[in-house]
Amino acid sequence: MRLSEHKYQTISSMAGPLLFVEKVFSARIGEMVRILTPEGVDMDGEILEIAEDTVLIQVYGEIHGLDSENTSVILTDSIKKVGLSPEVIGRLFNGSFLPIDGAPLYIPEKWVPVNGFPMNPVSRARPEEFIETGVSVIDGLNTLVKGQKLPLFSCAGLPAKEVIAQILKYARAVSEKHPGEYNVSKKNAFVIVFAALGVALQEFSFYMNVLEEMGGGFVAFVNRADETVMERLLTPRCALTTAEYLAFEQGMDVLVVITDMTNYCDALREISTARKELPGRRGYPGYMYSDLASLYERAGRIHEKPGSVTMLPLVTMPEDDITHPIPDLTGYITEGQIVLSRKLYQKEIFPPVDVLPSLSRLMQRGIGEGRTRKDHRAVSSLLYKYYALGDELRRLESIVGREGMAEKDRLMLDFADSFEREFVHQGVLRRDISGTLDTGLGLIKRFGLEEAR
């Protein structure tokens, strides 16, 4: 601890969101600084690197217009923390945790560092409790469970934000003690933490409407497209710190929805370039895997503790390319993926989820009797198997034509079509898990696909 604040007016250079300050003593890495100008600009920054008495600071605000002579930098001797209280629920913040809903900040019960701490692997409880998103292709075939991180892979131009909106509005945690009922009571309630990164005005208004419709039960963080990239990196950290607090200190089941991680990664690349770091694949920094993991791995459950953090980030695949570093590294960290498809979108299927490349790796333990329904496993594997078969036959159809195909193959083609139109497609309505499984079962019966065994 320092006894007094240290104030410096020794900025030696500025580049992008970075400042170099000289003749600084006893700086700490990760320490928060305040940047003040005579005109009354007051911004936050963080110390990134120290070499003897020169420190490198990244600034969270807009650096344009700063001049190196009159700007002062104050070292605060503390790392970035956010103030939390149960009253955080229902509030709207910017990426630096300042309320933007017009109301003042509550009196924090606790100050928590935004970077959090890694969960001890032996303290983790295995994710196995069902979360109902109200979307059939997810609940029925790619089930999400508490403590999982399951990204949504989309392409530019697909209605990803509508899918996100649907999940925001419809997701519920199902009561473990009384399957079929939702957790709504105050204790172990279900909360959504929503983080929007780099959203343009139109998207912003869209999501504001969604939050309004939800009428509560959320905490929202918004970083607008014209706000700084530094803040973009901070936004998901604020959201996750809040989520961990609500989950592990207030015992709630928290679903964290983040849109769009592609904007996050681009911000990471921008800062990295400004720091003149060695670029990795496609210019993204070599540490992007570890950086993304420091966010995604914050999902989880803890043994003998109520509460959970579940994560559903959106990733827009640049050039529709799943091997692009952003979806690639995300896929290497998350536990499966839900993939949206252009083809289904063109067929006006909503949500346009392509079942074949989608997978929830933690589904197996989260379904069946006591979790969802006894027949869940059987229904989902039959649907998947015959849809895969039908889809495979579509290629043959394009070569030999429908007439040239065997009767049973034509049946499979019809099944694939009906499956897309009736099961995957559900429009804006919510389907609970029984509705989902009944729809699937109906298709199986109609096409006579029950297995003999």
Add this chain to the structure above:
Amino acid sequence: MKGRITGLSGPTVTVSIKGLKLYERVSVGEAGLAGEVVRLEKDKAVIQVYEDTRGLGIGEMVSGTGKAFHARLGPGLLLALFDGLQRPLKRLEEKTGPFVTKGSDISGLDHTIRWRFFPSKKNGEAVTSGDIIGYVMENNFNHYIAFHDEREGRISWIRHDDFCLDDPVAKLEDGREIFGYHEWPVRIPMPYRKKFSPTEPLVTGQRCIDFLFPFGKGGTAIMPGGFGTGKTILEQSIAKYAEADIVVYVGCGERGNEIAEMIEEFHLLDDAWTDRKLMDRTLLVVNTSNMPVSAREASIYTAVTMAEYYRNMGYHVLFLADSISRWAEALREISSSLEEMPGEEGYPTYLSSRLSGFLERAGVVETMNGKIGSLSMIISVSPAGGDFTEPVTQSCMRTSGAFLMLDTALAHRRQFPAVNWLHSYSLYEKDITAYYRDTIAPAWDDLKKRCKEILQREETLREVVEVVGVEGLQDEDRLVMIAAERIRMEFLCQNAYTEDAFSLPEQTLSKISAILKFFDTAAAGIREGKPLDEIRAEKTGITTGENV
């Protein structure tokens, strides 16, 4: 040796200090973070810090410990789970709760546990380094305790009762005390007398490996594959079913939930080869992706040293790491914060030599006390974008004995394990197949050749089918397609969530024999002029998937 921090950048700090040694372990700052010297300059040392450096300040003290970064080896290793620095995660949890905070220095071994010592030397006997002086029972294993000192001696007293690790187990005539544990610098291979190449199989329980690409005790194998191709599931299946005495599993920069799942399962499951619980033979070292990057770099060394320790007791040890790419990325991050000249894709130029040096620690050895032990390695690789030409996959390929290529297309079709049978190989194939031929069935080799041949022919026919459809093929070729499909779906596929996840060599043999017998019978029928459909219906009574 003390000095002050003069620079901080990512996981590395610069200290003005003299007299440290390269790779010496140091304590950094007021929080006492663990670190290791990675570069020495005139009045300066550069330290790689194993914990989150946030909050560390200029001017804080750094002090040397006089020792290299080491593992503490002794009874109790098999009872605990460790992070990359050998901190016991259970005891860490008791101390800091469910989140790992910094600067918690806990000894790797629990010194409060009491062990019964069974001596194997008597008073007056001479001992030299590597000699076994007794053992304790650890999870039903004889955990041999050896004498580790270059200077020989003569025993004056040896224990016959319980002790904990702070008590000596023997004394020498010159007054030296021998303890039940010792320390070893992790970056240096532990000693042995002689090394041999693999000649005996290491049964993995996976048909595609044991039959097509067999693996030997003391060998090295890599399995590269894009995300979701089943690396972790395969590593874990092998950890469950492989015929090894001890399994050392490193979760290197991967998911916490996977480890939670593994711990839970392994405590419940039985070892398929003995009457122990699976967890009894498993040693876990875990540094998940969100734990500090430099500790991730260290984790594989910590783990391999423990593996060598058990190997030196004469055990067959299997070392599994998931994934070595995360280790390489940690190396890259450290290298870049040291501002070293980058090589290909930003990896340091010594990536390849470090990797081969590491893989070289595998092998069958004659230990210092004349026992035979082995250390085998199966390592997963996560190539960026699923592209196998990247430096980590390529460097591994140069040294490893077996290459199991996991195929994204197979994984998408949910054919697991997604080992590509055309591009994978095992350099142990000849020797190990000979062993199976001599011990399991004389036909082993022959069956394997025929199996591979059918798969090859299918590959060629596939192009024809694209144009004319299966119906357009001659019966003889259609039979090949049907047999190949059965080999793939019934033989090579093993669903990890079913009983079929484990297959003994005898079961593997009878399964492939049955498929090839069907093939022979049907082929004979075709030669006699019978239509294939008729043969399938009457003779074999086996129908295949409806998509053939």
